[in-house]
Amino acid sequence: MLAGGDRVAVTRDEAAGLDARDPLAGFRERFVVSDPERIYLDGNSLGRLPVATRDRLQDLVSEWGERLVSGWPEWIDAPGRVGDLIAASVLGAGRGEVVVGDSTTVNLFKLCAAALALGDGALVTDTGNFPTDRYVLEGLAAQSGRELRIVDDIRGALDGAAVAVLSHVDYRTGEIADMAGLTALARDHGAVVVWDLCHSAGAVPIDLHATGAELAVGCTYKYLNAGPGAPAFLFVAAALHGRLRSPIWGWFGRRDQFAMGQGYDPVDGVGRFLAGTPPILDLAAVEEGVRLTAEAGVARLYAKATALCELIVALHDEWLSPLGFALGSPREPERRGSHVSLRHPEAWPICRALIERADVVPDFRAPDSIRLGVAPLYTRFVDVWDALDRLRGLVERGEQRLVDPEPSRVT
Amino acid sequence: MLAGGDRVAVTRDEAAGLDARDPLAGFRERFVVSDPERIYLDGNSLGRLPVATRDRLQDLVSEWGERLVSGWPEWIDAPGRVGDLIAASVLGAGRGEVVVGDSTTVNLFKLCAAALALGDGALVTDTGNFPTDRYVLEGLAAQSGRELRIVDDIRGALDGAAVAVLSHVDYRTGEIADMAGLTALARDHGAVVVWDLCHSAGAVPIDLHATGAELAVGCTYKYLNAGPGAPAFLFVAAALHGRLRSPIWGWFGRRDQFAMGQGYDPVDGVGRFLAGTPPILDLAAVEEGVRLTAEAGVARLYAKATALCELIVALHDEWLSPLGFALGSPREPERRGSHVSLRHPEAWPICRALIERADVVPDFRAPDSIRLGVAPLYTRFVDVWDALDRLRGLVERGEQRLVDPEPSRVT
Numbered sequence: 058m059l060a061g062g063d064r065v066a067v068t069r070d071e072a073a074g075l076d077a078r079d080p081l082a083g084f085r086e087r088f089v090v091s092d093p094e095r096i097y098l099d100g101n102s103l104g105r106l107p108v109a110t111r112d113r114l115q116d117l118v119s120e121w122g123e124r125l126v127s128g129w130p131e132w133i134d135a136p137g138r139v140g141d142l143i144a145a146s147v148l149g150a151g152r153g154e155v156v157v158g159d160s161t162t163v164n165l166f167k168l169c170a171a172a173l174a175l176g177d178g179a180l181v182t183d184t185g186n187f188p189t190d191r192y193v194l195e196g197l198a199a200q201s202g203r204e205l206r207i208v209d210d211i212r213g214a215l216d217g218a219a220v221a222v223l224s225h226v227d228y229r230t231g232e233i234a235d236m237a238g239l240t241a242l243a244r245d246h247g248a249v250v251v252w253d254l255c256h257s258a259g260a261v262p263i264d265l266h267a268t269g270a271e272l273a274v275g276c277t278y279k280y281l282n283a284g285p286g287a288p289a290f291l292f293v294a295a296a297l298h299g300r301l302r303s304p305i306w307g308w309f310g311r312r313d314q315f316a317m318g319q320g321y322d323p324v325d326g327v328g329r330f331l332a333g334t335p336p337i338l339d340l341a342a343v344e345e346g347v348r349l350t351a352e353a354g355v356a357r358l359y360a361k362a363t364a365l366c367e368l369i370v371a372l373h374d375e376w377l378s379p380l381g382f383a384l385g386s387p388r389e390p391e392r393r394g395s396h397v398s399l400r401h402p403e404a405w406p407i408c409r410a411l412i413e414r415a416d417v418v419p420d421f422r423a424p425d426s427i428r429l430g431v432a433p434l435y436t437r438f439v440d441v442w443d444a445l446d447r448l449r450g451l452v453e454r455g456e457q458r459l460v461d462p463e464p465s466r467v468t
Numbered sequence: 469m470l471a472g473g474d475r476v477a478v479t480r481d482e483a484a485g486l487d488a489r490d491p492l493a494g495f496r497e498r499f500v501v502s503d504p505e506r507i508y509l510d511g512n513s514l515g516r517l518p519v520a521t522r523d524r525l526q527d528l529v530s531e532w533g534e535r536l537v538s539g540w541p542e543w544i545d546a547p548g549r550v551g552d553l554i555a556a557s558v559l560g561a562g563r564g565e566v567v568v569g570d571s572t573t574v575n576l577f578k579l580c581a582a583a584l585a586l587g588d589g590a591l592v593t594d595t596g597n598f599p600t601d602r603y604v605l606e607g608l609a610a611q612s613g614r615e616l617r618i619v620d621d622i623r624g625a626l627d628g629a630a631v632a633v634l635s636h637v638d639y640r641t642g643e644i645a646d647m648a649g650l651t652a653l654a655r656d657h658g659a660v661v662v663w664d665l666c667h668s669a670g671a672v673p674i675d676l677h678a679t680g681a682e683l684a685v686g687c688t689y690k691y692l693n694a695g696p697g698a699p700a701f702l703f704v705a706a707a708l709h710g711r712l713r714s715p716i717w718g719w720f721g722r723r724d725q726f727a728m729g730q731g732y733d734p735v736d737g738v739g740r741f742l743a744g745t746p747p748i749l750d751l752a753a754v755e756e757g758v759r760l761t762a763e764a765g766v767a768r769l770y771a772k773a774t775a776l777c778e779l780i781v782a783l784h785d786e787w788l789s790p791l792g793f794a795l796g797s798p799r800e801p802e803r804r805g806s807h808v809s810l811r812h813p814e815a816w817p818i819c820r821a822l823i824e825r826a827d828v829v830p831d832f833r834a835p836d837s838i839r840l841g842v843a844p845l846y847t848r849f850v851d852v853w854d855a856l857d858r859l860r861g862l863v864e865r866g867e868q869r870l871v872d873p874e875p876s877r878v879t
Binding site for chain 1: 722
């Protein structure tokens with residue numbers, strides 16, 4: 058369709074033709090799209106609202122009102138039930154290896170702290186990793202007295218390492234890490250990897266079992282469309298269940314929880330990493346979002362995402378490269394996740410102008426990246442074509458110099 | 469109105485008269501009451517759904533769908549904004565001392581772990597404390613090597629203590645702890661108390677500043693009516709902000725968060741205890757629930773709760789004591805929170821029979837307690853009268869022997 062690296066002139070009609078032949082096109086109407094003129098290329102930050110989720114949340118709020126405490130026998134299984142759904146449809150993991158609850162940061166903390174028990178040695182991550190991943194490790198190093206290594210490439214920093222935290226898809230460049238290779242390399246050095254799947258879960262095929270991954274966390278409010286601040290998931294390979302304990306000994310991780318007995322005795326499975334009372338409304342939103350992804354299938358979503366990203370790259374080469382843009386993502390499609398970063402010295406005002414003057418929503422990442430995320434459940438080829446066309450016109454006219462240059466607190 | 473300890477025959481008409489003169493009676497219609505025949509005396513476990521919350525959640529879900537990522541500049545302040553509202557209207561705390569987010573268990577972990585830095589010494593709590601409080605301390609003791617003391621009365625166990633975790637209102641008996649006295653006693657021994665306000669927040673007057681309390685956590689899904697699994701709050705007295713750090717170094721606690729820079733640098737205030745992305749839908753539900761409580765006023769709510777509990781005690785003495793019941797809560801109203809526990813050897817089947825055969829929802833606590841919680845925003849005097857009347861008739865007829873005795877997993 059579109060070969061990476063080739064300069065392909067694609068017309069809008071050709072883009073529309075791709076949409077007409079897209080087997081996933083029907084999923085767009087499963088989402089609330091209240092402003093069809095706006096082109097939303099930030100689903101990698103916050104996914105759209107599924108219609109099913111809107112309805113389910115309304116039902117669940119009613120259920121709270123009607124059933125009150127008698128709802129709990131059904132609600133209480135949600136962390137594991139939704140975890141199993143994510144495991145099977147998104148992660149290539151098994152039943153009883155995934156739970157949903159708490160934030161990505163808290164889950165990272167739990168798994169990293171637990172992993173310290175697996176061996177002495179340093180904590181390792183890369184300078185390009187997502188901030189909270191680096192900060193959590195910094196904190197654990199300060200508290201445990203372990204050595205901390207934050208390096209440009211962890212491959213050279215694994216001697217004497219115990220725990221590495223790596224992102225599967227880089228939040229800036231979209232580059233996919235070699236999960237199998239890095240997991241094996243770390244294991245050869247006696248270290249375990251905690252994988253951060255925030256920017257890959259639901260976007261890129263993941264097979265935790267096949268890659269030998271042992272620990273992972275990930276976000277549900279990006280490609281899984283579970284809503285602002287929805288809870289994260291946490292994966293612990295079954296083989297590690299008996300060897301790891303959460304640092305947070307909470308009642309939801311205790312055997313025979315409602316006996317409320319003396320002495321902590323964690324359940325056998327991944328449920329020992331649960332802590333407090335699970336957020337029932339949020340878990341329903343996660344479940345609906347994951348169901349949509351499961352129905353479409355991650356392999357098909359990734360194939361479409363690759364084609365959408367290839368269109369971005371092709372139009373960048375054709376239209377934007379002459380305007381001072383450079384590709385901030387790998388050129389080879391097989392090395393990219395579901396977004397493309399374009400670098401430009403005026404990236405920040407260009408992002409502002411895109412939002413304010415062109416009704417295109419990208420995402421800015423300091424210092425000079427414009428992230429264009431594609432969410433194949435609802436992003437169309439014409440959306441990409443129109444967005445790049447508007448971006449080209451805007452920069453040609455210098456409109457980025459007409460916006461308020463004040464940096465926003467939230468990007 | 470009703471004097472504790474006296475045997476007062478109260479007629480249903482007299483109870484209805486109390487409702488007719490109740491200045492808070494109008495609040496009941498601010499809640500969804502879908503089954504008016506059912507008497508719900510478990511608001512101390514899961515509060516009812518406020519009408520405003522139902523509407524707000526619907527609006528906020530729409531807002532997610534419409535605004536998408538552009539909603540964040542407004543949403544992002546919610547943990548502190550809702551925290552300030554709780555501080556002012558429920559806790560007697562100051563602006564910038566409370567944030568909302570994460571579960572009670574995670575927040576307890578954060579504050580207890582942080583408090584370890586204040587001094588060497590043992591971790592102390594009581595055997596009767598809520599399970600997750602005990603478990604969190606057990607875990608921290610195991611990880612830190614500190615001595616752990618779980619004792620019947622912490623008053624004799626404070627020599628050489630560093631951190632004590634105490635519940636303001638006992639989840640079984642409803643007994644109110646002497647917050648000022650115990651905080652001072654602990655301080656005299658060089659220890660800091662982390663107060664668990666789960667069973668008092670919104671139910672009992674709390675003045676953290678006046679009592680000298682320094683650290684506290686609490687639940688929002690009980691008397692604050694924020695929904696199943698809604699996030700908890702966390703209080704750190706301003707004087708301690710500079711001395712305490714969360715063990716979980718998350719990006720939401722970092723200065724200049726969206727610069728995504730290297731190196732962790734926590735914000736100055738209580739926000740340093742935030743970790744991951746806050747749950748926006750849940751925070752809206754907390755805000756609406758707290759607004760209702762603020763509008764009614766905790767002092768008025770407590771006065772009505774006391775009268776409701778006194779009615780329970782009076783009818784217990786009159787009707788239930790002869791049937792083998794014993795009061796499991798303090799008899800003196802000033803020593804009680806917003807629920808009354810009745811003890812009976814057949815408490816479990818009696819609870820089942822109340823639910824299944826009498827449409828009264830109490831709460832069972834092992835081994836032999838029936839908790840009757842009153843939520844003065846929506847519990848009426850006739851509710852209490854009818855519930856006790858149904859309970860009396862049921863036990864007189866021996867109906868507790870007609871229900872399935874199988875213990876439920878969730879109580």
